[in-house]
Amino acid sequence: MQKIITSALFVVLLLGVDWYVFQAVRTVSQGASAAAQRLITGGYWFVTLVSLLGIAWMAVSRGTPPTALRTYLTSAILILFVSKLVVVLFLLVDDAGRLARFAFRKLSNPPAPAGADGSPGISRSQFITRLGLVAAAIPFTSLLWGMAKGATDYxxxxxxxxxxxxxxxxxxxxxxxxxxxxxxxxxxxxxxxxxxxxxxxxxxxxxxxxxxxxxxxxxxxxxxxxxxxxxxxxxxxxxxxxxxxxxxxxxxxxxxxxxxxxxxxxxxxxxxxxxxxxxxxxxxxxxxxxxxxxxxxxxxxxxxxxxxxxxxxxxxxxxxxxxxxxxxxxxxxxxxxxxxxxxxxxxxxxxxxxxxxxxxxxxxxxxxxxxxxxxxxxxxxxxxxxxxxxxxxxxxxxxxxxxxxxxxxxxxxxxxxxxx
Structure with a gap:
């Protein structure tokens, strides 16, 4: 029973991280066409589903000798999760900032801020979100390079x-x-x-x-x-x-x-x-x-x-x-x-x-x-x-x-x- 509860909590954590990161993906894809947005959404959740199925398979086959498939699947899931955690860190900073600004406005009730010149541009939240996704690419590409080249770069x-x-x-x-x-x-x-x-x-x-x-x-x-x-x-x-x-x-x-x-x-x-x-x-x-x-x-x-x-x-x-x-x-x-x-x-x-x-x-x-x-x-x-x-x-x-x-x-x- 304890193992079932632990496994359930782990899956909830993974889904929570995926949902949170998806908000960033959806934010940066808002300017795309409706078809492109559907493709991005479908692709994102397809990869998430494959990752969860991979985790389930490894849990069922736990204790069996490691194989190349198992090793590389584990690493791929780890790389995705680490990269998503980087995005989460940026999103937490953004949400904390928005919460602080909301509380300040409620307390002081100042007029809504206007743009410096009225020209359109991305908001602070959009900028932080995009920065988070770019930052996530660093561990993602580094860890992939480490598998393709670094492991035997003597x-x-x-x-x-x-x-x-x-x-x-x-x-x-x-x-x-x-x-x-x-x-x-x-x-x-x-x-x-x-x-x-x-x-x-x-x-x-x-x-x-x-x-x-x-x-x-x-x-x-x-x-x-x-x-x-x-x-x-x-x-x-x-x-x-x-x-x-x-x-x-x-x-x-x-x-x-x-x-x-x-x-x-x-x-x-x-x-x-x-x-x-x-x-x-x-x-x-x-x-x-x-x-x-x-x-x-x-x-x-x-x-x-x-x-x-x-x-x-x-x-x-x-x-x-x-x-x-x-x-x-x-x-x-x-x-x-x-x-x-x-x-x-x-x-x-x-x-x-x-x-x-x-x-x-x-x-x-x-x-x-x-x-x-x-x-x-x-x-x-x-x-x-x-x-x-x-x-x-x-x-x-x-x-x-x-x-x-x-x-x-x-x-x-x-x-x-x-x-x-």
Whole structure:
């Protein structure tokens, strides 16, 4: 009963937003012919009806594996709703202004205002309404572009980091980080990842890291892409870790074999890391040697400060295996781990994380970046420093949920280590 009431209220909210926005559409189309107005009205409510039917279908099929149709339909409905909310904001401002002016006239009873020159023109309300519709086109076109182009518009970001304790043999050493591939979102299409791998290999990195979320949920999602990912080149072994999605915690295993099936899925995913040729690090440490000198690479399972994510990682165990290496790099998927635990280990010089995706939406300009995810994660994109310790949050190579990216495009990060 509670679900029925909640669903009914949700539908009423959607219809309320649609009715409110329709008033703006009707206002700006008043100058059109009667036939054009009928066409606009019919088209508007037809799209609304299709959206409601899509929501109903997704509610009925909830719990089934995501498909391309479901993903893109969800995104289309979301884009329409977000765009309509922008119009609603302008209409609320307009209605508030009209209410204030009405109250003022009732109280003061001044004569009705006349135009400055008596010439016809649009009213203040018409202007705000049109402005609202124009403003709504910004998120609408941006989110559509993010689906058509942004999702696979791979960007190489270059970061130079200086450390006084970096062994001399590693001066100029080049690291490359990728994260959050979410191969399940690519379905079986290898082309985007083939382009990404070619771009990765052109960087000629000494050492490559993958910092979690290889799949959306199921180990088999990566299997059509194993051959492609195995082509990634590195002068030293490629190290990887697990992210929150890799444990398949978001799958209802009660109808799919229970805990044993879930464990079998995780075991299969670990085997897939090995098939790709990556060294999966499970709360452990490895040494990379060059020119007779060494640095330590630590890798932990997923550990986040957010309560909704299980804490699988054991940093103490990974750190214990790193010994007295003079320079240490930690791979930890969730950036909230950094302030919660990592900073307590003062000899961990650089932490590499992912997880946030930059929410796949935001403003990313030189000197200014904004995304809704920043209200959840303090460190969410780019480089952060405290004392001599650094954290870099890669915004991810893949996507999940919304099949696109706006502002925070898919990222390949290249670090050049320098001895200060």
């Amino acid at each position: 960007q190489v970001k270059r970061v130079v980091l200086k450390f006084p304790n970096l062994p001399a043999a590693f001066d100029g050493f080049k690291l490359l980080q990728i994260s959050d591939l979410h191969t399940g979102s690519f379905n079986a299409n290898p082309e985007p990842l083939e382009r990404a791998v070619a771009l990765i290999n052109r960087q000629n990195a000494d050492l490559v890291f993958m910092t979690g979320d290889l799949v959306n949920n199921i180990a088999t999602e990566v299997e059509p892409h194993i051959e492609t990912l195995a082509k990634i080149q590195s002068k030293h072994p490629i190290y990887s870790i697990l992210g929150n999605h890799d444990y398949a915690d978001y799958v209802d295993w009660s109808t799919q074999g229970g805990a044993s099936a879930k464990q079998a899925n995780l075991d299969r995913l670990k085997q897939n890391h090995a098939k790709i040729g990556w060294k999966l690090m499970l709360d452990e440490s490895h040494v990379v040697e060059q020119g007779g000198e060494k640095i330590a690479i630590l890798g932990v399972q997923n550990w986040g400060a957010q309560m909704r994510f299980p804490k699988y990682g054991n940093l103490a165990q990974a750190h214990a295996g790193s010994g007295d290496a003079s320079f240490k790099i930690l791979l930890s998927h969730d950036p909230s781990h950094w302030e919660a635990q990592v900073l307590e280990y003062s000899d961990i010089d650089l932490t590499l994380s992912g997880h946030t995706h930059g929410m796949q939406f935001g403003v990313n300009l030189p000197g200014f970046k904004w995304s809704p995810v920043q209200y959840v994660y303090k460190q969410w994109a780019g480089l952060y420093s405290q004392g001599k310790q650094h954290l870099y949050v890669n915004t991810g190579l893949g996507f999940i949920g919304y099949p696109g990216r706006v502002g925070f495009l898919p990222e390949i990060t290249v670090f050049e280590l320098r001895r200060a």
